[in-house]
Amino acid sequence: MNTRLIKLTGISVVVLDLDDTLYPEREFVWSGFEAVAVWLRERMDCPVDPARRMRELFDSGSRGRVFNALLAEWACPHIADWVPLMIDCYRSHQPIIRLYPDAKKALTAWRKTFQLSLISDGMLKTQQNKLRALGLESVLEPIVITDQWGDSFRKPHPRAFEYVESQTGHRASQCVYIGDNRLKDFVAPNQLGWRSVCVCRGDGLYAAAEASEGGRPEFQIETLSHLLLCK
Template structure:
């Protein structure tokens, strides 16, 4: 077997693939969403550029100012709301961005940009083909599954619908719902509660060593470190 599960490789768990997952004796599966079932960066970069162009054309925010104020706003929100789902809120990023540029709040800008960002983001989202095959396999084996994800529930549910996850996955837990983010045990335990299973019954699949792999291992859950295949994704555009 080329990739032994949980084998320490220079202190890290090697990336593996969906086809290498061993489902023998597994009663349920916990899955990360972003960058595990679809490639995140392609979608973010596409949406970000659309927002930058819109802000330039309609609010005269230069590309340099857009980049600088986005980074500062994102950093501020991350720090203020560390460990909470809202720390990723684009609504808050755009609010603080505008306030930095113009010195006051503009509700129309914030709401428009947040909607534009996620609309463009979701418009290019595609599920990793290996991930989809794996979800079909779970369904055929009647193994229940739960997404465990860091972000606000509304946007994760929109992604869920766009990717057609309702056909394969039984539950979702978001960090907004849990009040904490991965790697905190509470969010994984909430997923286990929904599945009515114990840590030894399930596996956790995710792209983040720190959040998904280390978090699940704290509870004794067997883990698979998998990142969505963006190379394949690009060829399908």
């Protein structure tokens, strides 16, 4: 792991990923489980704390089918009806999440000098709720949630990057994309000639992902405090 200070010069636009780059996505998952637990308790007598059991199921490899697994082990007769409603509750809840301390510091410093923007995948409403909870709606411009165009425009599709470049009016080489997922985050910025930085804190949900073809970031850092950006 590279721990030296990375210095990038000639930068005008700093474009950020959201989940596991600016805040720990795991906190969103936990927050969602709490919301679903409230929903469940209104409808059934739960044999154990539902939020705690959902966290255990998530950590034991049932990621992606936690609600199904929970209702199944409780022999709940409403699985088919309730799981879609639980997913909806999870995705639409108002999350309680916080920026990583290094992200908070970096954003405060960078916004004085650079245009800050965001490109994120994920459900539009869910991502908007996260941005509001983090107080970032008025800090980032433009904000691109790729689902606003449909899921075929998710990263690594270049459309969001081309859009940000055209909106800011800066050259590709003046833009840097900072993300955490080596599977998809850096393919398009590399293709377009952007700078790219992967923040690998080790606790992210995609921390172990291998770089995809053409998706190797230019630099890798452990926290945003290791990144020095200059105009």
